[in-house]
Amino acid sequence: MDLTQTLEIATCTDPGMVRSHNEDSIAADPANGLVVLADGMGGYNAGEVASGMATTVIVTEMRQILTNAKPYEVDQKNNEEIAARLVREQVLKANSSIYQAAQSQPQYAGMGTTLVVGLFYDNRMLVAHLGDSRMYLLRENKFKQVTRDHSLLQEQIDSGIITPEQAKKAAHKNLVTKALGIDPTVEPEIHEYPTKPGDIYLLCSDGLCDMVDDEDIGMTLQTLGGNLKLAAQQLVQMANDNGGRDNVSVILVRVLREYPGAKGVIGKMFAWLK
Amino acid sequence: MAKLILSMDGLVLKEIPLTKERTTIGRKPHNDIQIDNLAVSGEHAVIVTILNDSFLEDLGSTNGTVVNGNAVKKHFLQNNDVVELGKYKLKFVGEAAPAAGAGGEKADFEKTMVLRPAAMKAAAAAAGAAGGAQAAVAQRQAAVQAAAASAAATGIADKDPAAKAASAPAPAAPAPAAAPKPGGQPLGAIQLLSGGNAGKELELTKPLTTLGKPGVQVAVLTRRPQGYFITHVEGTKRPSVNGQEIGAAPHSLKDHDVIELAGIKMEFFLKA
Numbered sequence: 001m002d003l004t005q006t007l008e009i010a011t012c013t014d015p016g017m018v019r020s021h022n023e024d025s026i027a028a029d030p031a032n033g034l035v036v037l038a039d040g041m042g043g044y045n046a047g048e049v050a051s052g053m054a055t056t057v058i059v060t061e062m063r064q065i066l067t068n069a070k071p072y073e074v075d076q077k078n079n080e081e082i083a084a085r086l087v088r089e090q091v092l093k094a095n096s097s098i099y100q101a102a103q104s105q106p107q108y109a110g111m112g113t114t115l116v117v118g119l120f121y122d123n124r125m126l127v128a129h130l131g132d133s134r135m136y137l138l139r140e141n142k143f144k145q146v147t148r149d150h151s152l153l154q155e156q157i158d159s160g161i162i163t164p165e166q167a168k169k170a171a172h173k174n175l176v177t178k179a180l181g182i183d184p185t186v187e188p189e190i191h192e193y194p195t196k197p198g199d200i201y202l203l204c205s206d207g208l209c210d211m212v213d214d215e216d217i218g219m220t221l222q223t224l225g226g227n228l229k230l231a232a233q234q235l236v237q238m239a240n241d242n243g244g245r246d247n248v249s250v251i252l253v254r255v256l257r258e259y260p261g262a263k264g265v266i267g268k269m270f271a272w273l274k
Numbered sequence: 275m276a277k278l279i280l281s282m283d284g285l286v287l288k289e290i291p292l293t294k295e296r297t298t299i300g301r302k303p304h305n306d307i308q309i310d311n312l313a314v315s316g317e318h319a320v321i322v323t324i325l326n327d328s329f330l331e332d333l334g335s336t337n338g339t340v341v342n343g344n345a346v347k348k349h350f351l352q353n354n355d356v357v358e359l360g361k362y363k364l365k366f367v368g369e370a371a372p373a374a375g376a377g378g379e380k381a382d383f384e385k386t387m388v389l390r391p392a393a394m395k396a397a398a399a400a401a402g403a404a405g406g407a408q409a410a411v412a413q414r415q416a417a418v419q420a421a422a423a424s425a426a427a428t429g430i431a432d433k434d435p436a437a438k439a440a441s442a443p444a445p446a447a448p449a450p451a452a453a454p455k456p457g458g459q460p461l462g463a464i465q466l467l468s469g470g471n472a473g474k475e476l477e478l479t480k481p482l483t484t485l486g487k488p489g490v491q492v493a494v495l496t497r498r499p500q501g502y503f504i505t506h507v508e509g510t511k512r513p514s515v516n517g518q519e520i521g522a523a524p525h526s527l528k529d530h531d532v533i534e535l536a537g538i539k540m541e542f543f544l545k546a
Contacts, residue, residue, distance in 0.1 A: 041386045112388055132386065152389055171350065175389040182388050206386065216481060223484045224494060227507045234496065234505075238481065241498050246386075 001261065003033040007120055008254040010228035014236045016207055017244030023047035024205045024249035027055035032066045033120030034059060035251045038180070039133050039205040042111030050098050050113040050181050057094040058117060062086065072122035072261035084190050087119055087128045091180070091188045098181025112179040115188070116147060116203050118253065122261025125195045128188040131176040134209055136217065138200040138225065143218030146193070150178035173210060200225055201253040207246035211239040228252045276328055279365040280307070292328055297321040299359065313337050313360025321351070328366065330357060460544040462502045467532070467539040478502060491536040502527040502542065
């Protein structure tokens with residue numbers, strides 16, 4: 001099912017004001033309702049390689065699979081949603097590609113990447129993530145974070161060692177506890193949420209949320225939501241105006257209308273009755 | 275060997291090498307660093323040194339411990355950190371590593387790195403074996419630093435030697451996360467010149483202010499460190515500045531520019 005007319009997607013990525021390379025990588029496949037953002041890490045240009053591999057592998061594999069898969073169906077064998085299984089499989093595929101490259105080529109040793117993937121299907125959105133790249137949602141003027149970082153800081157906040165206010169000033173913002181391509185296998189965190197027309201989803205690297213307060217990000221989306229491309233550029237510009245110490249990447253997805261996945265007369269009737 | 279330089283009113287009193295695993299600071303004579311001043315508690319603070327890392331911990335002192343102007347409970351000491359105890363200052367000078375190595379070893383707090391459970395455990399175990407029962411948090415911090423160091427050693431930490439070299443002379447403490455807010459610049463405002471609300475004034479205090487009618491014509495005024503900019507958001511017609519229609523890019527606003535938007539004229543001006 002082609003979602004080009006259902007989802008409006010705007011992207012923007014920038015090396016920032018300090019770094020010479022952009023180790024972030026973003027990809028969007030509007031027809032299949034897929035967006036991927038990765039923030040790479042590793043020596044020399046290995047970070048770019050890792051994040052580039054992650055986005056390319058996931059987008060190309062998913063594109064092939066989604067041409068005849070029905071993500072909204074449930075696997076009878078283990079009661080698992082097809083969508084969740086597909087996304088997990090592709091994330092694992094990307095993980096082993098990066099891990100093997102890192103193992104076999106010395107210049108890529110130790111490379112890895114954070115990841116956040118959004119898959120839109122059947123009036124739903126599935127998000128899978130690893131590390132500290134985030135997804136936010138603006139719905140009916142309420143702006144909230146969807147994903148929870150896999151970072152030392154988040155663990156400390158959760159266990160009550162530090163408060164979120166202290167976290168803003170903490171030194172070790174950069175330590176993530178999960179990432180793609182570091183270990184032979186990885187378990188991405190996957191959640192599924194219903195979407196509503198008018199929702200704006202924001203995927204971003206830590207270069208945005210470290211430099212710009214959540215409040216200001218939310219306000220920007222509220223005021224510039226009418227022009228998604230401009231909102232994406234504005235967010236990147238705000239991060240750079242505030243110092244731009246890291247690469248900044250932004251993907252914005254707006255849900256324009258309903259997109260029930262069920263096909264066939266009965267399915268359509270059912271979707272219509274819902 | 276890391277050391278502390280004790281000074282008062284800019285006068286250096288003595289240098290103290292951090293040879294012990296625990297270096298205590300306080301007013302009472304049994305402390306390793308005795309500071310005989312009433313502002314200093316009997317047992318004021320301790321510096322725990324594990325391998326090349328030193329952690330400062332306040333021992334519940336009456337007047338608290340201040341590092342670089344911030345009160346701290348526990349702190350991972352970085353080169354050139356200044357610890358204040360009443361009138362006294364203790365400057366922390368880290369290991370004088372060779373110039374080339376310094377960049378690689380220093381924790382780069384901007385760079386995203388993976389914290390691996392294995393490295394955490396190993397470092398925690400090492401810290402535990404070396405030191406007995408340290409505060410759990412100090413151990414955890416040590417583990418973090420060790421993980422960071424091992425990450426640095428395997429090349430995760432730093433991919434940009436040029437940028438690193440440039441940033442090396444900067445103080446090791448991370449720059450304050452809060453970015454320079456556009457506070458120093460003059461405040462801008464607009465005054466409506468035509469329409470029903472002519473004469474009305476609007477101060478542009480927020481980073482973003484939208485103007486116009488949604489669905490017809492909307493523009494946004496952005497407040498940036500470089501000044502104010504107007505950008506077209508939606509509508510078939512773009513706003514004009516001084517009679518000239520603006521392009522798709524943000525347009526810089528100067529004092530007393532006249533904006534025309536959705537048939538309404540307004541003047542932009544800077545407040546002194």
